[in-house]
Amino acid sequence: MEHVLVTGGAGFIGRFVCDELLRRGKKVRVLDSLIEQVHGPGERPTSFHGDVELIRADIRNGAAVEKALAGIDAVIHLAAEVGVGQSMYEVERYTSVNEVGTAVLFEKLLERPVRRVVTASSMSIYGEGLYEDADGRLLQEVARSGIGDGLRQWDPTDEQGRPLRPLPTPEWKRPNLASIYALGKYAQERATHIMTAPYGMEGVALRLFNVYGPGQALSNPYTGVLAIFASRLLNGQRPMIFEDGDQRRDFVHVRDVARAFADALDIPAAAGGTFNIGSGHDRSVREVATALAAAMGRDDLKPEIVGRARIGDIRHCFCDTAQAERALGFTAREDFSSRLAELAEWVASQTAEDRVDEARAELESRGLVA
Incomplete structure (x- = not known):
């Protein structure tokens, strides 16, 4: 039985990853x-599987990481x-963690090497996604103009x-790091x-x-963003x-993500x-907010369109899945509409403190909203 260490495994994605590994x-x-x-x-998430051994410690704690790696075969x-906006003013915290x-993790892995390490990266490293101009040329480093000077040309x-x-x-697009979170x-x-x-x-990322x-x-x-919308609606x-x-994103269900991590841990072709x-499907943020409101029975709560931009935000970025399909055999299986209904049902059983206005005020006070 292979023994896997999941750092950050008590978080949202981590709990699903642990369940899939078990x-x-x-x-x-x-x-x-x-x-x-x-x-x-x-002290311990209530939804955490009882068969998971939990060590509560910071990833920067070398002694704790060394203890956690004892007897481990893969990581x-x-x-x-996590959070693009917050990373732009809590710079030391985000960079440190x-x-x-x-x-720290890799220094300790030098003493206790494992078979494979699979690391969570983010689409945020791309900045703006890939674009094509009117002449059919592919553009990798697109930047928007006019956002910070009062103009409202949202699309590049x-x-x-x-x-x-x-x-x-696609993965070959050059990174364009627009936030401290993306840099990290x-x-x-x-x-x-x-x-x-x-x-x-x-290694796999x-x-x-x-x-x-x-x-x-x-x-x-x-x-x-869906959790933020859900908190507001609730x-x-x-x-x-x-x-x-009208900015477009790719929304992928956490069960598909957990399956991808488990596959990336074992499939030989994933190495390196x-x-x-x-999901391979793009949706506008407005469309998603409206669909979630409908799923939660709150069609009356129409999206509030701010008409302002957060510094560092991008316009469009969605997923080319071809490489994951070839090497991992990965395709998203979860249906967006049915899983949105599941999310709405879960949210209805929760309580949440809506801190969105507070977060927006924090960003505005620091000049991070244009």
């Missing part, structure tokens, strides 16, 4: 600091501070003012590839797109959407690879 006959240990912003004041590295924490254009067409973003996730994935092969280990599903921290205003408030709501994990 289902496949793995023995699972978790290292997680259980920070209050994500988990609240509890899934999820531990990270995401980059220094990963460094070419030098002649012609609109660009967003395309599914890129550092994590590069550290994984740099530090594994020379020491006889295998999964670039996750917008993950959704039951169990996300509803009171954390820096979590996934409290009788309209979902708040920056810009005009970096893979997008998404």
